[in-house]
Amino acid sequence: MEMQAEKDHLEGGGGSYPKRCAACKYLRRRCAHDCVLAPYFPASHPHRYACMHRVFGASNVARLLQSLPVEERGKAAETLAMEAQWRVGDPVYGCTGIINSLLEEILAAQCELARTRAQLDMVAAHGAQLQLVQEAPVHLAPPPAAHSLQRAGGHPHVAVSPRQEEALFLDPDEFLDLDGFDRSS
Numbered sequence: 001m002e003m004q005a006e007k008d009h010l011e012g013g014g015g016s017y018p019k020r021c022a023a024c025k026y027l028r029r030r031c032a033h034d035c036v037l038a039p040y041f042p043a044s045h046p047h048r049y050a051c052m053h054r055v056f057g058a059s060n061v062a063r064l065l066q067s068l069p070v071e072e073r074g075k076a077a078e079t080l081a082m083e084a085q086w087r088v089g090d091p092v093y094g095c096t097g098i099i100n101s102l103l104e105e106i107l108a109a110q111c112e113l114a115r116t117r118a119q120l121d122m123v124a125a126h127g128a129q130l131q132l133v134q135e136a137p138v139h140l141a142p143p144p145a146a147h148s149l150q151r152a153g154g155h156p157h158v159a160v161s162p163r164q165e166e167a168l169f170l171d172p173d174e175f176l177d178l179d180g181f182d183r184s185s
Helices: 002-012 022-027 046-056 058-067 070-089 095-135 146-151 162-168
Strands: none
Touching (some): 046 058, 070 095
């Protein structure tokens, strides 16, 4: 028991953090009882501090955390650690690369949603037009000539007016025109 207490004292300096924090272990120094980095970089996450040290430097991080009020230090340390992790993973863009790829995914999803809504509108309009055609009185005519067979859609005993014939065929480009789609919203 006495040997364990001596080991803890040697590793951490005997303060409120009996073991060295990740920062002090990385820098191979004793962890003082008032170590600014100890609450935010425990020894259980050494890679987190190593990334931050590589990107920002130990003295800059310590100076920044000391300049902040105590209640804001946790969020600042978490933000610095995340930015450093992404910067190590992508040295050119860092977290900006992730943000841009997520924005591209959002834009693609918005375009797909606009196309799907346009297709739904087209199907609904086509259904309404078919209902109008079905409700219109059907006139049985004597066997039509060859030219009226083509005009009536190939149905020999159903007479369809030119207006009803136009209603059967929708122009998909009219409904899928995405030129006016606002990409910024």
